[in-house]
Amino acid sequence: MKFEPQYFEDYEIGHSYDTLGRTITEADIVLHAGQTGDFYPHHMDAEWCSTQGFGQRIAHGTLIIAVAVGMTAGAINPLAFSYGYDRIRFVKPVHIGDTIHVSVRISEKQDDPKRPGHGYVHEQLSVQNQRGEVVLILTHLHLVEKRR
Amino acid sequence: MKFEPQYFEDYEIGHSYDTLGRTITEADIVLHAGQTGDFYPHHMDAEWCSTQGFGQRIAHGTLIIAVAVGMTAGAINPLAFSYGYDRIRFVKPVHIGDTIHVSVRISEKQDDPKRPGHGYVHEQLSVQNQRGEVVLILTHLHLVEKRR
Amino acid sequence: MKFEPQYFEDYEIGHSYDTLGRTITEADIVLHAGQTGDFYPHHMDAEWCSTQGFGQRIAHGTLIIAVAVGMTAGAINPLAFSYGYDRIRFVKPVHIGDTIHVSVRISEKQDDPKRPGHGYVHEQLSVQNQRGEVVLILTHLHLVEKRR
Amino acid sequence: MKFEPQYFEDYEIGHSYDTLGRTITEADIVLHAGQTGDFYPHHMDAEWCSTQGFGQRIAHGTLIIAVAVGMTAGAINPLAFSYGYDRIRFVKPVHIGDTIHVSVRISEKQDDPKRPGHGYVHEQLSVQNQRGEVVLILTHLHLVEKRR
Amino acid sequence: MKFEPQYFEDYEIGHSYDTLGRTITEADIVLHAGQTGDFYPHHMDAEWCSTQGFGQRIAHGTLIIAVAVGMTAGAINPLAFSYGYDRIRFVKPVHIGDTIHVSVRISEKQDDPKRPGHGYVHEQLSVQNQRGEVVLILTHLHLVEKRR
Amino acid sequence: MKFEPQYFEDYEIGHSYDTLGRTITEADIVLHAGQTGDFYPHHMDAEWCSTQGFGQRIAHGTLIIAVAVGMTAGAINPLAFSYGYDRIRFVKPVHIGDTIHVSVRISEKQDDPKRPGHGYVHEQLSVQNQRGEVVLILTHLHLVEKRR
Numbered sequence: 001m002k003f004e005p006q007y008f009e010d011y012e013i014g015h016s017y018d019t020l021g022r023t024i025t026e027a028d029i030v031l032h033a034g035q036t037g038d039f040y041p042h043h044m045d046a047e048w049c050s051t052q053g054f055g056q057r058i059a060h061g062t063l064i065i066a067v068a069v070g071m072t073a074g075a076i077n078p079l080a081f082s083y084g085y086d087r088i089r090f091v092k093p094v095h096i097g098d099t100i101h102v103s104v105r106i107s108e109k110q111d112d113p114k115r116p117g118h119g120y121v122h123e124q125l126s127v128q129n130q131r132g133e134v135v136l137i138l139t140h141l142h143l144v145e146k147r148r
Numbered sequence: 149m150k151f152e153p154q155y156f157e158d159y160e161i162g163h164s165y166d167t168l169g170r171t172i173t174e175a176d177i178v179l180h181a182g183q184t185g186d187f188y189p190h191h192m193d194a195e196w197c198s199t200q201g202f203g204q205r206i207a208h209g210t211l212i213i214a215v216a217v218g219m220t221a222g223a224i225n226p227l228a229f230s231y232g233y234d235r236i237r238f239v240k241p242v243h244i245g246d247t248i249h250v251s252v253r254i255s256e257k258q259d260d261p262k263r264p265g266h267g268y269v270h271e272q273l274s275v276q277n278q279r280g281e282v283v284l285i286l287t288h289l290h291l292v293e294k295r296r
Numbered sequence: 297m298k299f300e301p302q303y304f305e306d307y308e309i310g311h312s313y314d315t316l317g318r319t320i321t322e323a324d325i326v327l328h329a330g331q332t333g334d335f336y337p338h339h340m341d342a343e344w345c346s347t348q349g350f351g352q353r354i355a356h357g358t359l360i361i362a363v364a365v366g367m368t369a370g371a372i373n374p375l376a377f378s379y380g381y382d383r384i385r386f387v388k389p390v391h392i393g394d395t396i397h398v399s400v401r402i403s404e405k406q407d408d409p410k411r412p413g414h415g416y417v418h419e420q421l422s423v424q425n426q427r428g429e430v431v432l433i434l435t436h437l438h439l440v441e442k443r444r
Numbered sequence: 445m446k447f448e449p450q451y452f453e454d455y456e457i458g459h460s461y462d463t464l465g466r467t468i469t470e471a472d473i474v475l476h477a478g479q480t481g482d483f484y485p486h487h488m489d490a491e492w493c494s495t496q497g498f499g500q501r502i503a504h505g506t507l508i509i510a511v512a513v514g515m516t517a518g519a520i521n522p523l524a525f526s527y528g529y530d531r532i533r534f535v536k537p538v539h540i541g542d543t544i545h546v547s548v549r550i551s552e553k554q555d556d557p558k559r560p561g562h563g564y565v566h567e568q569l570s571v572q573n574q575r576g577e578v579v580l581i582l583t584h585l586h587l588v589e590k591r592r
Numbered sequence: 593m594k595f596e597p598q599y600f601e602d603y604e605i606g607h608s609y610d611t612l613g614r615t616i617t618e619a620d621i622v623l624h625a626g627q628t629g630d631f632y633p634h635h636m637d638a639e640w641c642s643t644q645g646f647g648q649r650i651a652h653g654t655l656i657i658a659v660a661v662g663m664t665a666g667a668i669n670p671l672a673f674s675y676g677y678d679r680i681r682f683v684k685p686v687h688i689g690d691t692i693h694v695s696v697r698i699s700e701k702q703d704d705p706k707r708p709g710h711g712y713v714h715e716q717l718s719v720q721n722q723r724g725e726v727v728l729i730l731t732h733l734h735l736v737e738k739r740r
Numbered sequence: 741m742k743f744e745p746q747y748f749e750d751y752e753i754g755h756s757y758d759t760l761g762r763t764i765t766e767a768d769i770v771l772h773a774g775q776t777g778d779f780y781p782h783h784m785d786a787e788w789c790s791t792q793g794f795g796q797r798i799a800h801g802t803l804i805i806a807v808a809v810g811m812t813a814g815a816i817n818p819l820a821f822s823y824g825y826d827r828i829r830f831v832k833p834v835h836i837g838d839t840i841h842v843s844v845r846i847s848e849k850q851d852d853p854k855r856p857g858h859g860y861v862h863e864q865l866s867v868q869n870q871r872g873e874v875v876l877i878l879t880h881l882h883l884v885e886k887r888r
Binding site for chain 1: 149176179180182183184185186187188189208209210211213214215217218219221224230231232233234235236237238
């Protein structure tokens with residue numbers, strides 16, 4: 001983990017990479033319920049889930065968001081900060097034992113009308129499971145300093 | 149925690165409520181770093197933070213999202229499921245010892261062109277700290293069954 | 297989670313309800329060992345357990361007590377506080393993967409000779425597994441304010 | 445940690461000892477909320493607590509029970525098993541930073557009318573804080589094999 | 593857990609004992625990744641591991657060191673403190689579900705040229721799995737007070 | 741996190757770098773006690789510690805080892821694996837709130853007489869606190885493939 005300054009101008013639309021994978025475990029779900037207080041039976045009650053259409057426990061949406069964003073945390077850009085997320089969509093459920101990885105792509109750059117020295121970099125995350133199915137998409141907005 | 153079926157038609161735009169509060173602790177940040185793998189010094193290095201403008205460790209954005217959404221998990225609507233989030237914005241940092249609560253408001257309802265039997269309910273979350281400052285906003289989209 | 301004031305007089309003997317279920321996981325046992333420091337082989341050593349009559353790891357008694365009581369934590373009564381427990385009995389072991397739910401019943405009400413403005417409400421918890429077998433019983437005593 | 449067989453007859457009424465101490469931390473409370481799903485503001489909301497008579501966050505009752513019982517888990521008696529608890533009473537609140545230790549005393553022995561080869565050993569736990577104030581008492585019942 | 597003072601002279605070379613066992617779980621690995629920030633796919637990605645020679649997820653080396661040393665933490669010697677470790681060797685991988693125990697042996701005693709009142713006690717730990725295979729060895733050095 | 745193959749010949753003696761910092765928290769100690777089962781009062785009892793020479797709770801040695809090694813886990817070398825550690829020494833205690841970073845240096849390279857295609861790379865870790873004091877040193881041995 002290190003600092004690698006990158007200006008707004010240094011980000012290239014279309015630049016993309018894939019993260020390594022991570023298996024979502026029962027322990028992750030138990031810990032996430034514990035962190036958030038969301039003990040809905042969809043996540044915590046294997047018996048009830050087995051009577052539902054989805055058949056088995058589902059990872060919390062916020063768990064997959066948090067893990068996926070964490071998987072993209074590489075070098076630290078001291079010239080950028082996380083501004084927010086747009087259009088987070090849960091496409092398919094993630095179950096215990098699924099292994100996810102993230103495809104990351106710079107999808108857009110925007111000036112910031114209020115802050116002339118900065119611009120927004122849109123980083124699109126597509127989270128996929130071990131069968132190559134997309135389970136989650138989201139756009140991470142970074143506010144990044146421009147070169148003077 | 150119980151099931152309370154609520155149809156699309158039962159949601160009223162403008163309906164709102166406030167959750168109770170929760171103090172964000174150092175333990176929450178340590179656990180969230182551990183869940184996500186994001187050990188950026190902004191969250192983990194008190195010494196370095198003390199040399200920065202923000203002065204002290206900042207809670208992960210995904211921690212505040214996950215906790216805030218968890219704080220709104222009340223009765224379970226078996227006719228709805230979480231479709232995604234729109235326009236998540238980090239307005240102010242949350243520090244160790246800050247106490248947050250969430251103001252929730254049904255802000256919009258939309259038909260789903262592809263699924264005539266369902267509609268989208270937009271639930272707007274405004275997360276505030278103990279000084280009444282907004283720290284995070286987001287819109288939670290629920291896909292909800294309609295009455296026949 | 298919200299406040300719902302309820303006076304001693306408002307509790308009705310015989311009133312009962314069932315909680316939703318929760319699956320007790322290996323992660324729960326590992327975390328409970330970690331919280332309590334109880335690393336007895338009954339909970340932690342799958343090999344040794346397989347040579348014993350009970351055949352597999354057993355959840356800590358205090359884990360099932362804590363989870364079961366937590367499962368009954370619904371609305372907060374600001375006029376009551378938890379006074380203690382009576383007659384906690386471990387009826388059957390809970391193993392990894394068992395799903396428990398709690399049947400709750402107001403079993404008794406008692407005046408408090410020392411505090412005329414208060415009385416004891418006895419809430420009986422019967423914890424059951426997915427086969428409907430009782431695994432734990434306990435009585436939770438609440439000291440509740442009376443109407444003037 | 446080792447096995448030390450001890451028959452019913454080997455337990456002496458009045459035998460007593462004190463455990464070492466353990467400081468109850470904010471992390472313990474956060475982890476216990478996460479294990480049990482009890483996020484009541486009494487444990488989690490420092491701001492609200494500061495407006496109440498008790499003034500600051502209180503450890504969950506089940507946390508202190510679980511930790512105290514864990515602190516008494518020394519040598520394993522293969523001839524005994526934990527049968528239950530009687531008369532658990534919360535005498536005083538435990539706050540973050542309090543250090544507890546447990547005074548343990550064999551208080552009673554009883555035959556088991558249904559199981560002639562076994563008897564009950566009552567172990568009385570008195571949990572005290574750093575000021576020597578009793579915060580919790582409970583009686584732990586062990587069902588122990590008799591010598592033939 | 594108690595204090596049992598033991599002087600340098602009281603340690604006998606060749607003295608040995610075996611600890612009880614503990615099963616290494618998926619939860620242990622998830623928690624250790626969370627504690628250390630080491631999310632290498634060797635520990636976290638079941639899919640990728642299944643394509644490698646070792647076939648399945650491997651426990652972190654530092655997890656096995658920490659658990660094994662913890663398993664040897666019995667009575668506290670107030671006359672000793674942990675000085676360090678020598679020759680830690682990872683002999684075989686530990687996988688999820690393996691049960692380890694530790695064989696402990698006093699292997700050596702050394703004077704401390706700089707501290708005439710103290711000496712080093714070398715405690716050799718050999719960690720074995722359920723098949724009796726050695727998975728880890730290490731030497732724990734204790735600096736212990738001598739009798740005057 | 742990515743794969744970056746590096747042969748034995750690619751490692752240069754004297755190559756060095758510093759990691760970023762991480763603050764050791766009370767939560768880290770609580771979690772490490774929970775993972776290892778080591779609840780010695782040196783780590784867990786603030787009251788008792790305040791009566792000792794060291795004055796306050798001390799982080800477990802294995803916690804600092806595990807965190808420090810984790811802090812050096814950067815790019816993954818698929819041609820290397822972790823062989824063990826030599827000469828781990830606890831130089832100074834780490835207390836709650838101390839911030840550590842690691843200075844890493846390739847200190848030595850050795851052929852492996854038994855495996856002609858491999859060699860040992862010695863990586864020396866020096867862990868320092870926020871005052872620049874060395875708290876822990878260790879040598880991490882990597883067995884690395886040679887170019888043919």
